[in-house]
Amino acid sequence: MARLTKLTKDEVTTDVKELYTNVGKQRGNVPxxxxxxxxxxxxLKTMIAHMNAVTNTGTVPVRTKEFVATLVSRINGCEY
Structure with missing residues (x-):
């Protein structure tokens, strides 16, 4: 079965390096x-924009969204 590798900052283009830097500042790491x-x-750019829109807009507070995401991950046994 084919597998995709996780690209490091040294393996990506300049614009993706910038995305990695911005995401790292926001989240503390690059998932x-x-x-x-x-x-x-x-x-990747579209996905990050979508995640930012879902997280940072709407009527549900960001903290509540983060709590729910963490709870669901825990229930599902996610290591993250």
């Missing part, structure tokens, strides 16, 4: 799924 999506920078 592995972002490192995989870096194979397709146009999709």
């Amino acid at each position: 592995n799924m972002f490192r995989v999506y870096a194979h397709r920078p146009e999709i």
Whole structure:
């Protein structure tokens, strides 16, 4: 079965390096799924924009969204 690698900052284009830096500042790290999506920078950019829109807009407070995401991850046994 084919597997995609997680790209490091040294393996990506300049614009993706900038995305990694910005995400790292916001989240404290660059999630592995972002490192995989870096194979397709146009999709990575769209995904980050979508996640920011979902997280930072709307009537539900950001803290509540983060709590729910953490709770669901824990229930599902996610290591993150």
